[in-house]
Amino acid sequence: MQLSVSQLSDFDRDGFVVARGLLSPSQDLQPVIDEYAQVLDRVAERMHRGGEISSTYAELPFADRAIAITREAGLLDPQPFDISLPVNGQLTPETEFHFGPAVLALLRNERLLDGVESFVGPEITSNPVQHVRIKPPERYIRANAPGLVTRTDWHQDNGVVDQEADDTDMLTVWLPLTEATERNGCLTVVPGSHREGLQLHCPMTREGRRVNHIPRTLVPQERVRPLPMSAGDVLFMHRRCMHASLTNASDEVRWSFDIRYNPSGQTTGREVLPSFVARSRANPAAELRDADVWRQLWVDARDRLLARPAAPMTNRWSGAHELCA
Ligand SMILES: O=C(O)CCC(=O)C(=O)O
Ligand SMILES: [Fe+2]
Numbered sequence: 001m002q003l004s005v006s007q008l009s010d011f012d013r014d015g016f017v018v019a020r021g022l023l024s025p026s027q028d029l030q031p032v033i034d035e036y037a038q039v040l041d042r043v044a045e046r047m048h049r050g051g052e053i054s055s056t057y058a059e060l061p062f063a064d065r066a067i068a069i070t071r072e073a074g075l076l077d078p079q080p081f082d083i084s085l086p087v088n089g090q091l092t093p094e095t096e097f098h099f100g101p102a103v104l105a106l107l108r109n110e111r112l113l114d115g116v117e118s119f120v121g122p123e124i125t126s127n128p129v130q131h132v133r134i135k136p137p138e139r140y141i142r143a144n145a146p147g148l149v150t151r152t153d154w155h156q157d158n159g160v161v162d163q164e165a166d167d168t169d170m171l172t173v174w175l176p177l178t179e180a181t182e183r184n185g186c187l188t189v190v191p192g193s194h195r196e197g198l199q200l201h202c203p204m205t206r207e208g209r210r211v212n213h214i215p216r217t218l219v220p221q222e223r224v225r226p227l228p229m230s231a232g233d234v235l236f237m238h239r240r241c242m243h244a245s246l247t248n249a250s251d252e253v254r255w256s257f258d259i260r261y262n263p264s265g266q267t268t269g270r271e272v273l274p275s276f277v278a279r280s281r282a283n284p285a286a287e288l289r290d291a292d293v294w295r296q297l298w299v300d301a302r303d304r305l306l307a308r309p310a311a312p313m314t315n316r317w318s319g320a321h322e323l324c325a
Pocket of ligand 2: 155
């Protein structure tokens with residue numbers, strides 16, 4: 001189902017639109033939750049063997065298990081769950097990730113891609129800038145934890161990809177697997193900010209990774225709007241819409257995917273990572289449908305990145321601006 005005229009005009013005005021109930025939690029999201037239970041199993045077993053946790057908490061459902069592990073160990077490392085590789089340092093031959101068939105099915109979901117097609121057109125590439133964020137209650141997480149498990153600072157997605165992708169019509173798709181509320185860390189946005197250009201971002205190093213954020217003084221606080229969403233809702237967001245997320249101050253896990261798409265043929269902004277054709281009306285045979293092939297693309301990307309000499313991170317955000325001090 002393509003988006004309605006009024007949804008498209010909301011996107012035009014605000015820089016985002018939430019399609020309520022676009023996905024079915026039981027049909028479209030549950031397979032992903034089930035797949036991740038296996039990843040958590042593996043990670044919990046390993047942590048238990050390594051003496052990091054006293055129990056594997058195998059009897060608990062996913063969210064409770066993630067919380068129990070975080071409570072005891074201070075962190076459930078997000079990398080083995082993620083659908084990406086660290087590009088800013090920290091990559092090793094042991095770096096894990098998760099590229100499973102249920103996640104690929106979600107990225108290729110018909111209803112989702114119909115929505116994406118409304119913005120991107122009929123030739124759709126899955127952009128490799130993508131993450132899964134499984135965020136336990138913040139109070140159980142140790143200090144200096146990776147950004148994927150804590151609140152996200154203000155930024156525009158355009159500001160975190162390479163400069164060469166400034167003109168790429170990259171569309172961000174954000175969808176929760178659990179209820180996302182103001183208390184557990186839903187997104188916040190500045191409606192209309194996508195029309196105000198690319199803002200200054202300041203680099204910050206966090207856990208050895210470089211993250212770029214918009215300094216507070218450039219965020220118009222009076223325009224900030226929280227965006228609570230339910231499982232099944234899907235947010236479509238312009239690459240220059242300013243957004244952040246709140247702290248998880250609740251007792252539950254806040255779990256979301258953020259994935260991106262762009263018209264095929266445009267640069268993704270992270271060319272070192274693999275993209276794939278998610279939909280092609282002109283040449284359906286070009287679509288990637290096999291999760292093993294998808295996974296292998298990322299294994300090969302990891303090997304390529306490990307083999308190349310460590311290049312200094314070049315980035316347009318030098319941090320020299322006075323607002324970055
Ligand atoms: O979920 C979050 O905390 C941040 C997500 C985000 O920045 C994005 O989807 O682009
Ligand atoms: Fe973002």
